[in-house]
Amino acid sequence: MAEMIxxxxxxxxxxxxxxxxxxxxxxxxxxxxxxxxxxxxGKTTLLRLIGGFDEPTVGSISIAGxxxxxxxxxxxxxxxxxxxxxxxxxxxxxxxxxxxxxxxRLGREEERRRVDQALSQVELSGLGPRMGNQLSGGQRQRVAxxxxxxxxxxxLLLDEPLxxxxxxxxxxxxxxxxxxxxxxxxxxxxxxxxxxxxxxxSDRIAVMFGGEISQIATPKDIYQSPLxxxxxDFLGGMNxxxxxxxxxxxxxxxxxxxxxxxxxxxxxxxxxxxxxxxIGIRPERLRIVWEGESADPVISGKVADRHYFGEVTNLAVxxxxxxxxxxxxxxxxxxxxxxxxxxxxxxxxxxxxxxxMPN
Amino acid sequence: MSGNEGNPLxxxxxxxxxxxxxxxxxxxxxxISPPFVYALLLLAGPILVIIANSFxxxxxxxxxxxxxxxxxREALTEPIYRDLLFRSLFVSVIVSIVTVVLxxxxxxxxxxxxxxxxxxxxFVITVPFWSGYLLRILSWKVILGYNGVLNxxxxxxxxxxxxxxxxxxxxxxVIITLAHSWAAFAILPLFVSLEKVDRTxxxxxxxxxxxxxxxxxxxxxxxxxxxxxxxxMIVMIPTVGDYxxxxxxxxxxxxxxxxxxxVQFGKAANWPLxxxxxxxxxxxxxxxxxxxxxxxxxxxxLVK
Numbered sequence: 282m283a284e285m286i287x288x289x290x291x292x293x294x295x296x297x298x299x300x301x302x303x304x305x306x307x308x309x310x311x312x313x314x315x316x317x318x319x320x321x322x323g324k325t326t327l328l329r330l331i332g333g334f335d336e337p338t339v340g341s342i343s344i345a346g347x348x349x350x351x352x353x354x355x356x357x358x359x360x361x362x363x364x365x366x367x368x369x370x371x372x373x374x375x376x377x378x379x380x381x382x383x384x385x386r387l388g389r390e391e392e393r394r395r396v397d398q399a400l401s402q403v404e405l406s407g408l409g410p411r412m413g414n415q416l417s418g419g420q421r422q423r424v425a426x427x428x429x430x431x432x433x434x435x436x437l438l439l440d441e442p443l444x445x446x447x448x449x450x451x452x453x454x455x456x457x458x459x460x461x462x463x464x465x466x467x468x469x470x471x472x473x474x475x476x477x478x479x480x481x482x483s484d485r486i487a488v489m490f491g492g493e494i495s496q497i498a499t500p501k502d503i504y505q506s507p508l509x510x511x512x513x514d515f516l517g518g519m520n521x522x523x524x525x526x527x528x529x530x531x532x533x534x535x536x537x538x539x540x541x542x543x544x545x546x547x548x549x550x551x552x553x554x555x556x557x558x559x560i561g562i563r564p565e566r567l568r569i570v571w572e573g574e575s576a577d578p579v580i581s582g583k584v585a586d587r588h589y590f591g592e593v594t595n596l597a598v599x600x601x602x603x604x605x606x607x608x609x610x611x612x613x614x615x616x617x618x619x620x621x622x623x624x625x626x627x628x629x630x631x632x633x634x635x636x637x638m639p640n
Numbered sequence: 641m642s643g644n645e646g647n648p649l650x651x652x653x654x655x656x657x658x659x660x661x662x663x664x665x666x667x668x669x670x671x672i673s674p675p676f677v678y679a680l681l682l683l684a685g686p687i688l689v690i691i692a693n694s695f696x697x698x699x700x701x702x703x704x705x706x707x708x709x710x711x712x713r714e715a716l717t718e719p720i721y722r723d724l725l726f727r728s729l730f731v732s733v734i735v736s737i738v739t740v741v742l743x744x745x746x747x748x749x750x751x752x753x754x755x756x757x758x759x760x761x762x763f764v765i766t767v768p769f770w771s772g773y774l775l776r777i778l779s780w781k782v783i784l785g786y787n788g789v790l791n792x793x794x795x796x797x798x799x800x801x802x803x804x805x806x807x808x809x810x811x812x813x814v815i816i817t818l819a820h821s822w823a824a825f826a827i828l829p830l831f832v833s834l835e836k837v838d839r840t841x842x843x844x845x846x847x848x849x850x851x852x853x854x855x856x857x858x859x860x861x862x863x864x865x866x867x868x869x870x871x872x873m874i875v876m877i878p879t880v881g882d883y884x885x886x887x888x889x890x891x892x893x894x895x896x897x898x899x900x901x902x903v904q905f906g907k908a909a910n911w912p913l914x915x916x917x918x919x920x921x922x923x924x925x926x927x928x929x930x931x932x933x934x935x936x937x938x939x940x941x942l943v944k
Contacts, residue, residue: 334843354846367844371862371940380858381848432848 285310285436285468286331289339301326301492303340308436308470313462315479316472316490319515324472325440325503327489330468332438333357344347345435360429361438364445366421368413374424375409376399381432399431401459419450425456430465437462437472455481455594476516480504488512506549510638518564519636520607527637529554534637536560539602541580546635559640564595564610566634569626571615576629582607584626587618594618598626649902693915711916715876721900725921728880728897731811735818736876739826740868740892742819747830747867762831769824777888780817784808784889809891817889818879826871833867834860862940869933876932880925897921 284307292302301323308314316324329335331342333354341351349357360381369377378396381629387395400406403423408416422442429437442458443451459482462469473479479486480500487497496508507513508520527536535545538560548554570576582600594617597606609628611617620626660666694711697704715721750761768776783789784807791803807813837860845855883898890896897917904914 330849334846353851354843355849355851359847361844361847363840363844365838365840367840368836369841369844369859371943380845384849384854428844428848 283310284308285312285345286470287343288327288331289326289341289343291330291337291342293323293330293335294338299492301330302337304489304492304494305340306487306494306497308468310468311466313459313469313471313482313484315473315483315486316489317473317476317479317486317515319474322489323492324474324489326492328361328438328440328472331436332359332361334361335386359438360432360434360436362422362425362429363440364440364442366425366442366445368416368421368424368428370412370414371599373409374405374411374413374609377413377424378428378431395431398436399427402430403427414431418445419454422446422454425535426461430461434467436468436470439469441472441474444473444475451478458482466590479521480516488515490515502549505636507636508549508551508553509637510561510640513561513636513638518608518610519561520562520564521559521605522568523603523605524560527558527560529637534558534628535559536635536637540582540600541602542578544632544635546637548637552637553639556639559638561636561638562607562634563636564608567598567607567609567628569596569609569615569617569620570610570629576627578629580607580628580630582618582626582628584620584622584624587620587622588619594620596620596626598628646650647765667822690915690918692917693912697914698910698912711912712920714811715916715920721897721917724895724897724900725924727811727895728921731814731818731896732876732879732925732930733928735815735822735879736826736872738815739819739822739875740871743823743826743871744830744868746823747834750827751831762828765824765827773821774817774884774888776821777885780813780820781808781889784813784816792841810893810930811890813889813891814886814894814896817885820884821885822875822879825874829870829874830864830867833864833870837863857936858943862943865940869936872932872936873929875927876929880921 286306286308287307288304288308290303290305292304293300304327316327316636326335331344333349333352333356336351344358354361361510369380371427372380378399382392382395395408396409400409403426405420405423405427406636408420408522411420413421413424422445425442439458446454448518455478458469471479471482483500485497485499486503488495488503490511496503496512503512504516507516507519513519514521522538522541524536524538528534530547530554532548533545534548535543537543544560549619567580570579576583580600582598584596585599585606586597588595593610593612596609596611596617598609599606607628661670693703695707695709697706697710698710746765750758750765754761766884781788785791786803786805786808788807790807791800794800795803840854841859841863844878845859846852850858880896881898883896883902884898886894886896898921901914901917904917908914
């Protein structure tokens with residue numbers, strides 16, 4: 282696939298403060314690409330640079346092979362779904378969607394056909410005459426989406442488009458957006474601080490901290506093979522363990538972990554072994570060994586706390602030699618939600634479950 | 641309870657009155673009653689007196705209280721009053737349009753590019769208004785006069801060889817002076833409505849292909865229409881009734897309807913005719929203002 286967007290050593294300064302960069306990345310044509318990170322990490326700044334709402338202080342961005350330096354938003358083949366949706370309150374839904382088409386002078390028939398098509402794509406057919414300021418949050422989000430899609434952009438930019446919606450609607454829109462993106466096949470760049478949103482929707486994710494990109498990878502690689510402690514910590518839970526004798530050999534690492542024993546694992550491709558490492562295990566990779574079951578290896582511990590989450594229970598397990606309690610996520614099928622606090626518990630894990638990360 | 645005379649209190653016993661006073665609507669009426677009474681006495685009262693006067697007639701030194709329409713007949717058919725009213729409306733409409741057209745860029749600049757100095761900019765705009773109204777009009781006399789600042793300036797630049805006498809004592813002088821006098825009153829409502837425009841909407845317009853000018857015409861302008869209408873009305877309605885400015889800088893061509901009304905209440909001592917002229921002016925200004933609002937709202941709907 283050809284690169285649709287090339288971000289080349291881009292930096293953005295505000296006075297003496299460097300808000301972003303330097304960052305470099307390539308986004309492929311037809312890709313669903315997410316910028317994920319905590320607030321203030323520069324993800325929205327980067328999206329605004331791609332959209333042409335701000336100019337980079339250093340570096341360049343090209344879209345579809347064309348250098349975008351000096352081109353404002355109205356000269357770029359991108360369209361944006363704003364976080365606040367920015368629906369024009371003085372226009373109705375149809376006029377909002379037709380806003381960008383007016384300039385193209387398509388003729389009344391063609392314009393109407395495209396507006397209707399865009400509205401049906403986002404399942405808002407029949408809502409055309411409703412005024413912009415009389416819409417619910419979900420409807421505003423769909424109008425913003427239709428208004429951008431109707432322009433047939435090469436790249437659709439989405440600035441936290443789902444953050445204003447309630448959980449149920451948000452999850453439904455995640456599925457719909459992903460489906461829509463596959464159907465029309467244009468490049469989506471999504472900014473989000475919600476790790477599950479990024480994992481569920483993206484082809485690839487760029488995790489950002491402090492104005493820089495920490496890692497770009499597929500959702501599965503980001504989750505299973507985080508290349509830094511920061512990335513692992515931001516995406517899902519991770520038990521960081523007290524460990525000694527951490528050693529690497531080729532693609533393998535080994536470590537002695539008090540209370541667990543000697544563990545080995547595979548280094549993720551691209552792991553930086555030059556700095557001090559930390560060993561971790563995801564909470565769901567630890568499983569309870571129930572009465573009468575046998576397992577190897579086994580960790581013995583004591584349940585210190587328990588939190589019920591409906592489909593799963595989160596247990597905090599104390600084991601000897603580890604300062605911090607281990608977090609264990611167990612499904613409730615076998616009664617993890619009924620384990621008394623203070624009772625002894627045995628845990629087991631898969632051999633490849635440990636992760637080596639630069640600290 | 642002393643401030644409660646203006647309330648349309650229904651007849652009720654002491655107990656239900658007490659309960660009504662504790663209710664939301666009772667509390668509301670009670671809260672607004674002082675300004676309500678004030679407004680009733682000082683605004684509605686004089687207007688009622690004027691309206692009553694307009695249906696009476698002057699009988700040499702006394703007022704004849706029998707109902708008559710002859711004042712209105714005179715006010716509306718006498719050519720001099722018709723001309724004056726017409727000129728007053730023309731001047732006020734032109735003044736309000738000129739003022740708003742000049743005030744809009746100022747308000748836009750302060751709102752969009754004022755940054756952290758917005759407060760200071762607004763403060764600076766109000767500075768000329770610390771001097772008296774008369775002083776400001778008289779200073780325009782100094783600027784526009786035969787040996788005034790403008791004429792000497794133009795002569796110095798060799799643009800004209802002799803001072804222009806057409807600057808002062810005519811309708812133009814009235815329009816220039818009034819437009820300046822009312823500038824701040826137009827800038828403030830425009831500024832408020834510009835402040836309310838969500839800047840993301842302008843980014844959205846840009847994202848959808850509009851350059852700065854098209855974005856302004858399609859988003860900023862229609863969204864600030866309430867401010868434009870407010871500014872137009874705030875300038876237009878009082879300027880119709882202004883009589884000081886035409887008297888000082890208008891000469892004989894700049895006389896407006898308010899000067900005629902003033903004469904009827906003063907030297908001519910014909911209050912009923914003056915009142916009929918005032919009421920007619922009020923009604924006609926109201927209709928012109930209403931027509932202007934409808935026209936602007938119609939224009940706004942045309943923008944898509």
